[in-house]
């Protein structure tokens with residue numbers, strides 16, 4: 001049978017991947033960092049026993065976090081990415097020619113080191129001169145850099161456990177909103193409405209208390225347990241279903257998932273989600 005690596009959810013469900021070998025295992029000041037090579041999902045980044053991203057399906061997650069926001073914000077010259085130490089999100093951001101500067105705030109240098117070495121196919125934009133990568137605490141950055149302004153803010157955190165839990169706090173969302181330019185767009189990963197409905201609903205509540213436009217959207221990410229994942233598009237003006245065609249054209253051909261039709265489709269919510277959100 002060989003060796004299996006399991007992520008366990010709430011002691012009642014687990015997802016197991018058959019492992020070929022462990023490529024890296026280390027402990028940072030924040031978390032356990034591992035890269036495993038698996039039979040079905042290729043190389044997988046694992047933080048504190050939670051699957052973060054895989055060579056097999058990472059595009060489904062990173063393209064959907066980045067492009068709905070980046071194709072709809074009024075301007076995308078300045079982009080802030082919080083988390084995302086594997087490099088997949090900044091890779092997608094920097095595919096947009098209009099982006100002039102992308103600041104990435106990652107607390108854990110070991111995640112980036114391990115990803116650069118063992119997941120070079122995911123982080124392909126580390127050397128882009130527009131990228132400004134800083135290893136600092138996002139909470140501290142948002143508190144101390146109140147004058148920095150961004151057209152788009154993307155939150156690419158872990159689940160709300162361990163060092164990433166604070167990235168789900170309402171006060172943190174408020175700080176991120178303060179950094180947005182007028183009409184700016186924030187997008188974030190907002191967990192699974194199937195596996196973590198309570199966290200999903202509570203996240204939507206917090207965001208709705210801060211932004212006038214809050215639109216969750218869904219897509220498949222097989223690595224994340226139930227396969228159904230959510231992201232949320234937030235702004236005070238505008239709406240997510242009016243993307244700029246020119247920006248879409250610039251990236252659609254090079255995207256594995258994102259296209260014009262999918263952009264519209266992902267915002268269509270199933271009844272169980274609409275009912276949970278009282279929409």
Ligand code: SPD
Pocket residue numbers: 050051052053061084085086087088089156157158159189224
């Ligand atoms: N259940 C795991 C959720 C992880 C979301 N973030 C992944 C980071 C990929 N860049």
